[in-house]
Every structure is written in C-alpha cells, then in structure tokens.
Amino acid sequence: MQIESTSDEQRSLDDQQIQRIRRKSISVLAAGQILGGLGGGATLTLGSLLIVSISGLDALAGMAATMNTLGAAIMALPLALLAQKFGRRISLSTGALLAASGVVVIIAAAFLRYWPLLLLGMLVLGTGSAMNLQSRFAATDLSTTATRGRDLSLVVWSTTAGAVIGPNLFEPGEELAQFISLPPFTGGFLIAMCAQLVGVLVYWLGLRPDPLQIAQRQAAAQASEVQLRRRGWSILRNTSAARHAVLTVALTHLYMVSMMSMTPIHMQHQGASLTLIGITISVHVAGMYALSPVFGWLTDMLGPRTVIFTGQALLVTASILVWSNAENHTVTTLALLSLGLGWSASTVAGATMITGSVGLAERPKLQGTSDLCMNLAGVLGGFTAGPILAAVGFRGLAVVLLIFAMFMIAVNMKSNSAGTVHE
Structure with a gap:
C-alpha cells in the first residue's frame, strides 16, 4: 500500500510538471505568433506596392499574397517532417530563420529593381506563414481532449496583436528605410525581419523542453496505442x-x-x-x-x-x-x-x-x-x-x-x- 501511494504521488508530480511545460509552451508559441504576425501586413500591403513600383505593372499587385501563400504551402510538409523528427523547437526556429532570409532577398531585389527576384523573396517569406500555422497545432502537443480546443485557439488569438500592430509600423518603417538609405516600401519588411529573428530566439530558448518530444516519449512509454x-x-x-x-x-x-x-x-x-x-x-x-x-x-x-x-x-x-x-x-x-x-x-x-x-x-x-x-x-x-x-x-x-x-x-x-x- 505504501509503495502504491508513493507511485501515485510521483505520477501526480509528473502530471503537474507536464502541465507547467504545457502552459509555458503555449505562452512561447503565442509570443512567436505575435512576432510572426508583424510581417503579415507587410506582405499583403507593402509587397503589392513594392511589386508595382519595381515592375510598373498593376497586374502583378496580387502576386505578393499569392507567392506568400504558395511558399506557405510548399513549406508546410517539410516543417512538419522536421517537427516529427527533431521536435517543434527546431522546426519553428528554422521556419522563422527562413522567413527572415526571405526579407533579405526582397530587399536585395528592391535594390536591383528586379521583380522576379522579389517574387522569389515573397515565396521564401511565406515560410513564416507555414510556421505560424504549425504553431497552433504545436499548442496541442501536451493537451488533453478537455483542453485541446482552448489551447489551440489561444495561440490563434494571439495573432490579433501582430495583425493590429503590424500596419501601424509601416510609416515608422519607411522613415527607418529612408534614414538608412533603403529603397521605398522596404522599411516594413526590415521590421518584419527583425521580428522573425527575435522569433528564432523565442522558439529556440523558450521551447525547452520540447513539447512534442515530451509527448512522443509519453506515448512510447505508455504504449497504449499502435504507433x-x-x-x-x-x-x-x-x-x-x-x-x-x-x-x-x-x-x-x-x-x-x-x-x-x-x-x-x-x-x-x-x-x-x-x-x-x-x-x-x-x-x-x-x-x-x-x-x-x-x-x-x-x-x-x-x-x-x-x-x-x-x-x-x-x-x-x-x-x-x-x-x-x-x-x-x-x-x-x-x-x-x-x-x-x-x-x-x-x-x-x-x-x-x-x-x-x-x-x-x-x-x-x-x-x-x-x-x-x-x-x-x-x-x-x-x-x-x-x-x-x-x-x-x-x-x-x-x-x-x-x-x-x-x-x-x-x-x-x-x-x-x-x-x-x-x-
């Protein structure tokens, strides 16, 4: 009886630890969503303006959002496979880093005034959208059936902050771009790049221990289902x-x-x-x-x-x-x-x-x-x-x-x- 009681206490402690990690992971994911959301407005608004400015073709205005969405589609499965093998921390950090590299390509294209390269940059930047979508699923890694919907929705909700703050940074971004001699309509992208780089640190440092890897170890230990x-x-x-x-x-x-x-x-x-x-x-x-x-x-x-x-x-x-x-x-x-x-x-x-x-x-x-x-x-x-x-x-x-x-x-x-x- 004494041994059984000790075992129950240990199981309870483990559950409490897992719940603390779960809550911490959701907070980290929400912060990452806010940072990632800062780039969404830049892609849809400044991207369209930049493409038209460089190409002189109004017909290409919608290609900013299209290439961003295509990039998100292309990277959805690779990021998922990365998470499956190495955990959410590696997957989400990699996604944020790739999104930041897309901004580098966009700014280079603006300097060169070469719109095909600009479309490539928009495509790579779309990795950020794929990463944001994966974040909402990452929130459920340690959830139970009783909390799964709420955990997922809290991370989705945090996108609101980035979506609201982002457009308000366009004008300061343009002033920054002018100050450091960047081409017009690139300042907002520079801010988005900085946000994504901060996001890399947030995911890399915050998702320790990795929620998906913990869940995978739990499932392997319990062996309650055919894997x-x-x-x-x-x-x-x-x-x-x-x-x-x-x-x-x-x-x-x-x-x-x-x-x-x-x-x-x-x-x-x-x-x-x-x-x-x-x-x-x-x-x-x-x-x-x-x-x-x-x-x-x-x-x-x-x-x-x-x-x-x-x-x-x-x-x-x-x-x-x-x-x-x-x-x-x-x-x-x-x-x-x-x-x-x-x-x-x-x-x-x-x-x-x-x-x-x-x-x-x-x-x-x-x-x-x-x-x-x-x-x-x-x-x-x-x-x-x-x-x-x-x-x-x-x-x-x-x-x-x-x-x-x-x-x-x-x-x-x-x-x-x-x-x-x-x-």
Missing part, C-alpha cells in the same frame, strides 16, 4: 474523420479568401473610400481572430462538429447579406464580420478535430498535409474569385460560394462526431 506512421495522404484516404476535418479547414479558407480578396474591389466600384475599405477589412480580421478563444472553449464543451456547423452558418449568413444588399457599405461590413467569425469557428474546430483524429505518431504529418491543403485552397480561391466576380458580380460570387458551405455541412453530417480521440 502507425502513415503518410499524410494515406491518412486522409483511410481515416474519414481526418479527411472531413481537412476538407472543412481547406474549403473554409477558400470561401474566406475568395470573398475577402474581392471585397475591396467591389467596394471601390461602389464608390467607397480607402478609409472605409480599410475599416471593413479590419473588422473582418478582428472577426477572424478576436473570438477564437470563445470558439476553442465551445469546441471543448460541445464538440468540434457543433462549432463547425456554427461556422458554416456564419459563412452562409455572410453570403446572404451580400446577396441581399451588396451596394450598402454597412451590410458589406457586417458580411465581412460574419465571414471572419465563420472562418474562425470552422478553422479552430476543424484543426482540433484534425489533432484528435489520429494518434500522436501521425499528427505532425497530418497537420502538415492539412496546412498544405489549406494554403493551396487559398491560392485557388484567390485565382478564381476574380474571373467569377467579372462574370457574375459580387452577389453572384457570394451565391457560388454557398455551394462550398452546403458541401461542408453535408460532409460533417456524415462524420462520426470527431472520430477516434487519441491522447
């Missing part, structure tokens, strides 16, 4: 819960990118000022991130499928608002808010379902495959939204997107809750 090691695509073919979750996250992202990217063009055609367009996009971004902890808590309490249905209902609401009165700027702003909230609910719940659908040994590969699909869906949405807008208008685009919401609702209705839950 399958299928490739990500094989998992999708053979695990319905994983397939449904990845489809939900990818198509939700396509839905959001398609409508959001065309909103400024639509509003401009309706005579809206740049200030009003900026406010609308800011409201949308707030909807994407500000309430993610609420959706994470609801995911833990009610289950991922319920929150996914809520998210799809919000996406449908966005389309209905646009269809009902696309010419009204207030209605458009409300639609973009609903779009952001729907994206947040579906992405948080979908990512939580992805993590719970397979065992620990397969999670990094599945997570990387999900991020790849999500980014490719975003690229597809961005490429196709323009032609659809030209053909059927903003209202028509909103109606076309309803097809994806209906499909996601049908897919998740067939799903067996969240699939098998693994610890």
Whole structure:
C-alpha cells in the first residue's frame, strides 16, 4: 500500500510538471505568433506596392499574397517532417530563420529593381506563414481532449496583436528605410525581419523542453496505442474523420479568401473610400481572430462538429447579406464580420478535430498535409474569385460560394462526431 501511494504521488508530480511545460509552451508559441504576425501586413500591403513600383505593372499587385501563400504551402510538409523528427523547437526556429532570409532577398531585389527576384523573396517569406500555422497545432502537443480546443485557439488569438500592430509600423518603417538609405516600401519588411529573428530566439530558448518530444516519449512509454506512421495522404484516404476535418479547414479558407480578396474591389466600384475599405477589412480580421478563444472553449464543451456547423452558418449568413444588399457599405461590413467569425469557428474546430483524429505518431504529418491543403485552397480561391466576380458580380460570387458551405455541412453530417480521440 505504501509503495502504491508513493507511485501515485510521483505520477501526480509528473502530471503537474507536464502541465507547467504545457502552459509555458503555449505562452512561447503565442509570443512567436505575435512576432510572426508583424510581417503579415507587410506582405499583403507593402509587397503589392513594392511589386508595382519595381515592375510598373498593376497586374502583378496580387502576386505578393499569392507567392506568400504558395511558399506557405510548399513549406508546410517539410516543417512538419522536421517537427516529427527533431521536435517543434527546431522546426519553428528554422521556419522563422527562413522567413527572415526571405526579407533579405526582397530587399536585395528592391535594390536591383528586379521583380522576379522579389517574387522569389515573397515565396521564401511565406515560410513564416507555414510556421505560424504549425504553431497552433504545436499548442496541442501536451493537451488533453478537455483542453485541446482552448489551447489551440489561444495561440490563434494571439495573432490579433501582430495583425493590429503590424500596419501601424509601416510609416515608422519607411522613415527607418529612408534614414538608412533603403529603397521605398522596404522599411516594413526590415521590421518584419527583425521580428522573425527575435522569433528564432523565442522558439529556440523558450521551447525547452520540447513539447512534442515530451509527448512522443509519453506515448512510447505508455504504449497504449499502435504507433502507425502513415503518410499524410494515406491518412486522409483511410481515416474519414481526418479527411472531413481537412476538407472543412481547406474549403473554409477558400470561401474566406475568395470573398475577402474581392471585397475591396467591389467596394471601390461602389464608390467607397480607402478609409472605409480599410475599416471593413479590419473588422473582418478582428472577426477572424478576436473570438477564437470563445470558439476553442465551445469546441471543448460541445464538440468540434457543433462549432463547425456554427461556422458554416456564419459563412452562409455572410453570403446572404451580400446577396441581399451588396451596394450598402454597412451590410458589406457586417458580411465581412460574419465571414471572419465563420472562418474562425470552422478553422479552430476543424484543426482540433484534425489533432484528435489520429494518434500522436501521425499528427505532425497530418497537420502538415492539412496546412498544405489549406494554403493551396487559398491560392485557388484567390485565382478564381476574380474571373467569377467579372462574370457574375459580387452577389453572384457570394451565391457560388454557398455551394462550398452546403458541401461542408453535408460532409460533417456524415462524420462520426470527431472520430477516434487519441491522447
């Protein structure tokens, strides 16, 4: 009896230590997300301005976001494999370092005034986006099924700070660029590079011990499950819960990118000022991130499928608002808010379902495959939204997107809750 009691105390102490590491890891990941978020605005806004300035071609303005998304898609699986083999600390530090090197290429391209090199720099900078996506999954490495959604959503929520602070650094960045004789529109990128380098230190020093490696050792010691090691695509073919979750996250992202990217063009055609367009996009971004902890808590309490249905209902609401009165700027702003909230609910719940659908040994590969699909869906949405807008208008685009919401609702209705839950 005495030996059994001592064993229980030791197990309790170990659990407490793991929870402390879990909380510390989430704080480190949140800090890294804030630093990484500082570069997002530079890529979308300054990148477009820089490409047009160097090339003289307005048609290339959208290539900044496109190349960034492609870079994120390309690096999603390599970073996941790096995490699988060496842990999150190595993977995330490498991602931040590569993103910083992309800024070096961008500034060099600005000096040379050679836009193909600039696109390459944007592609490499996209590694930062892949790293940020992996961070939300890293938050769940030591989570239980009772805390998985909240842990993931807290890291997603921290992106809000970087997204809000980043655009406010554009003007100081330009003053800094002028002071040190850098080309126009590169100051914000310089700040983003410094933020990523700080991020390298944050991940390298903060993720000690490494949460994924601890979780892997726990799983090996407990030997409570068969440690399958299928490739990500094989998992999708053979695990319905994983397939449904990845489809939900990818198509939700396509839905959001398609409508959001065309909103400024639509509003401009309706005579809206740049200030009003900026406010609308800011409201949308707030909807994407500000309430993610609420959706994470609801995911833990009610289950991922319920929150996914809520998210799809919000996406449908966005389309209905646009269809009902696309010419009204207030209605458009409300639609973009609903779009952001729907994206947040579906992405948080979908990512939580992805993590719970397979065992620990397969999670990094599945997570990387999900991020790849999500980014490719975003690229597809961005490429196709323009032609659809030209053909059927903003209202028509909103109606076309309803097809994806209906499909996601049908897919998740067939799903067996969240699939098998693994610890």
